[in-house]
Structure formats: C-alpha cells, structure tokens
Amino acid sequence: MTRIFIALYQRDLRLAGRIGGGASMGVVFFLILVTITPFAIGPDLNLLARIGPAILWIAALLATLLGLDRLFQADQEDGSLDLLHMSDAPLELIVAAKCLAHWTATCLPLVLAAPLFGLMLALDGEALAGLSASLLAGTPALTFLGAIGAALTASLRRGGLLMAILILPLAIPVLIFGVSAASSAGMETTPFLPPFLILLALSLASMALAPFAAAAALRSLGE
Amino acid sequence: MSAVLAIENLTLVRGGRTLASGLNFKVRSGGALLLTGANGAGKSTLLRAIAGLFTPASGAISISGDDLDNDETPALQAHYLGHADALKGALTARENLEFWSAALKRSAGLDPPQALAALNLAHVADLPAGWLSAGQKRRTALARLLVVERPLWLLDEPTTALDAASQVRLAQSMAAHRAKGGMIIAATHAPLGLEDAAELRLGTSL
Numbered sequence: 001m002t003r004i005f006i007a008l009y010q011r012d013l014r015l016a017g018r019i020g021g022g023a024s025m026g027v028v029f030f031l032i033l034v035t036i037t038p039f040a041i042g043p044d045l046n047l048l049a050r051i052g053p054a055i056l057w058i059a060a061l062l063a064t065l066l067g068l069d070r071l072f073q074a075d076q077e078d079g080s081l082d083l084l085h086m087s088d089a090p091l092e093l094i095v096a097a098k099c100l101a102h103w104t105a106t107c108l109p110l111v112l113a114a115p116l117f118g119l120m121l122a123l124d125g126e127a128l129a130g131l132s133a134s135l136l137a138g139t140p141a142l143t144f145l146g147a148i149g150a151a152l153t154a155s156l157r158r159g160g161l162l163m164a165i166l167i168l169p170l171a172i173p174v175l176i177f178g179v180s181a182a183s184s185a186g187m188e189t190t191p192f193l194p195p196f197l198i199l200l201a202l203s204l205a206s207m208a209l210a211p212f213a214a215a216a217a218l219r220s221l222g223e
Numbered sequence: 224m225s226a227v228l229a230i231e232n233l234t235l236v237r238g239g240r241t242l243a244s245g246l247n248f249k250v251r252s253g254g255a256l257l258l259t260g261a262n263g264a265g266k267s268t269l270l271r272a273i274a275g276l277f278t279p280a281s282g283a284i285s286i287s288g289d290d291l292d293n294d295e296t297p298a299l300q301a302h303y304l305g306h307a308d309a310l311k312g313a314l315t316a317r318e319n320l321e322f323w324s325a326a327l328k329r330s331a332g333l334d335p336p337q338a339l340a341a342l343n344l345a346h347v348a349d350l351p352a353g354w355l356s357a358g359q360k361r362r363t364a365l366a367r368l369l370v371v372e373r374p375l376w377l378l379d380e381p382t383t384a385l386d387a388a389s390q391v392r393l394a395q396s397m398a399a400h401r402a403k404g405g406m407i408i409a410a411t412h413a414p415l416g417l418e419d420a421a422e423l424r425l426g427t428s429l
Binding site: 003004006007008011014015018019077078079080082083084085086087088 | 271274275276298299301303305306307308309310311313314318322323325326327329
C-alpha cells in the first residue's frame with residue numbers, strides 16, 4: 001500500500017513537471033494576478049500594503065483551483081482511475097497521494113514565490129514572513145477541499161467552473177483565517193497566533209476528512 | 224495454480240435497462256470465455272462488473288483457488304483492459320509500465336523492458352506514450368498484463384487497432400497465460416484465436 005502511494009505521488013509530480021502539466025502554470029497565473037492588481041487599485045503604497053495579504057491569498061486560492069479540475073478527470077478519461085480502483089490500496093489513500101502531489105507541484109511553488117510577489121505589493125519583512133507561514137499552513141486545506149469538488153465533477157466535460165462554484169464557498173473559512181493571520185503579522189494591535197492555529201486546524205481537518213468524501217464521490221462515478 | 228471464477232444469478236441493470244438477468248457461469252483455470260452480442264448488449268458492463276467497477280443489481284461474483292486468500296475480491300485478481308489504454312501521454316511507454324508495475328504488482332512478472340520487447344515495442348520504450356500510434360498504445364497496454372501477473376484477464380475488444388502480426392502475438396500471449404493456469408474473459412466481435420473457448424451470447428434473452 002505504501003508502494004502505490006509513493007508510486008502515484010512520484011508519477012503525478014513527474015506529470016506536473018512535463019509539458020502540459022500544471023506546475024509552473026500556477027505560479028505564472030499567481031504572478032499575473034498580483035501584477036495586475038496595482039494597475040486596478042493605483043500606486044498608493046499604503047493601501048497596497050494594507051490589502052496586499054488579501055490579494056495574495058485570493059490569488060493563491062484561484063491559482064490552486066485552476067489546476068485542480070484535472071486532478072481526477074485526466075485519470076478518469078484515460079482509464080487509469082479504473083485500474084487504480086483495482087489495486088489493493090483503498091481509494092482514500094489514492095486520493096490523498098494525488099492531493100499531496102498536487103500540493104507539492106502547485107501550492108509549494110506559490111508559498112515559495114509569495115514573499116517575492118509580496119514585495120510588489122509593498123509588504124515589509126515581518127508581513128512577508130507571516131504571509132508565507134499562513135500560505136504554508138492554509139494551502140493544504142485548499143487542495144484537499146478542492147479534491148472533493150474535483151471528484152464530484154470528474155466525469156463532466158467542462159467541470160472546472162462547476163468545481164469552482166462548489167468549492168469557493170467551502171474555502172471561505174480558510175480565506176478568512178488565512179488573511180487575518182497574514183495581515184496581523186507585524187502589527188501590534190492584533191495577535192498572529194490564534195488565526196494561524198485555526199488555519200492549521202482547518203488544514204488538518206480537511207486532510208483527514210476530504211479523502212473520504214472525494215473517494216465516496218469517485219466510487220459513484222462508475223455506476 | 225488452479226482457480227475458479229463463479230458468476231451466480233447475476234443481474235445487470237444500467238440506466239433503468241436490464242442488460243442481463245440470472246446469468247450463471249464458471250470459468251476454470253486454463254479456461255476462456257468469449258462474450259458476444261450486439262452493440263449495447265452489455266458485454267462491457269459485464270466485464271466491468273467482474274472487475275468490481277460496476278455494481279450489479281443482484282447476484283454474486285467470486286473467485287476461489289488454492290493459492291488465493293478466501294476474502295480476495297475478483298478485482299484484485301483481475302486485469303481489466305478496457306477501451307481506454309490507461310497510458311499517460313507525457314510519460315514514456317516504459318515509465319507508464321513501471322508505474323503500473325509498482326501500483327498493481329503483488330507477485331513476480333516480467334520487467335517492463337522485457338514485456339515491451341515481448342510485444343515488439345523495445346524500439347519505442349523511451350518515447351512519450353502520446354507519440355505512439357493507436358496500435359502501439361494498445362500493445363503497451365497489453366504489456367501491462369505481462370508486467371503484473373494476475374490470474375484473470377478481462378479483455379474488452381483487445382484487438383482494436385492491432386495489426387495482423389500483433390494479433391498473432393496476442394493470441395500467443397493468451398495461450399501462454401492459459402497454459403500457466405490463467406483465465407480469460409474477452410468481449411469481441413473479431414476472431415481472437417480462442418477457438419476452443421466457451422461462448423456466452425448476451426442480449427438474446429431480452
């Protein structure tokens with residue numbers, strides 16, 4: 001069972017890195033969203049610094065969802081999902097392996113790039129550290145919640161939009177606590193730790209529960 | 224190796240339509256069964272039901288044998304070759320096989336390069352699967368059956384896109400598999416080289 005977990009994780013990482021994979025695309029999308037925001041809002045550095053964490057979090061949320069619609073759909077279309085059903089590993093474990101690979105390929109580059117992009121929004125040192133920490137703690141929740149939507153829409157041809165509609169409401173708590181953790185770093189009035197810990201709790205809970213929900217959705221696909 | 228696949232009183236309902244009812248048959252080690260019938264008669268659905276990918280309305284599918292655990296489902300003992308080849312276009316043929324070997328393998332089988340050579344694909348082993356022709360992709364999918372040894376082969380139109388030489392090679396692989404005590408259930412419209420196999424015609428009872 002661990003062997004299939006590792007094999008699937010490695011395969012999905014490799015696929016994400018090849019042509020047509022989504023690994024680098026997420027970061028570029030993230031960069032473009034962050035770049036166009038000052039054009040819309042104007043070059044007011046104080047305003048940008050204040051809303052910077054929120055912009056980066058929304059950009060991270062959209063960049064994560066962007067690649068998620070193909071998470072199970074690609075395997076469903078080429079028949080791989082049928083064969084994964086026929087392995088001795090439970091489907092929940094397969095979902096978890098695919099989510100972890102997606103997080104490593106798509107979200108981890110966002111977390112690493114976020115401090116760099118934060119500079120473009122006039123964030124200072126402490127705020128950048130808080131932003132990176134909050135993204136590192138919160139993006140697993142986005143990936144795992146998104147996996148539920150990806151599993152529900154795996155057999156639909158244009159399921160990406162429906163998936164976003166299903167999942168964005170569920171991502172609201174993650175967004176609230178992520179942004180409040182990121183923006184309270186470096187400020188004296190609000191504490192950093194409470195929203196950060198809630199964010200961690202959200203991630204852990206979705207990592208524990210979402211594989212079961214997604215696997216249940218995938219089981220009903222073949223019927 | 225001796226094993227028996229038993230189908231008892233199986234009823235398949237798909238989309239509100241009864242495809243088969245009260246199906247009973249057994250396939251023993253070394254045996255083969257051909258599923259025939261018109262398009263939409265339920266051949267693929269029956270294969271998917273045996274593979275555990277489709278839940279039958281009623282009935283039982285079980286596999287038993289000396290060296291199989293009693294709680295084993297047929298899904299873990301079966302290879303399913305469906306209409307899709309389960310290959311990733313961005314990975315090479317060899318990488319695809321290595322993945323399925325790691326994911327599905329529980330006992331000895333051929334190494335991926337050996338299996339590719341057995342199907343005369345050694346020269347394309349390091350090409351991305353997306354570049355291969357339809358017949359080469361089909362043969363790569365067939366190589367999976369050699370890489371991971373499982374007693375029951377469920378083949379859905381295995382000869383699709385195969386040239387004459389490859390069809391002969393497929394027939395040889397199937398004969399070798401049966402000689403080792405394997406079982407084959409194949410849905411087909413074309414002759415497969417399984418002339419001695421029993422035939423189950425679906426759709427006639429409707």
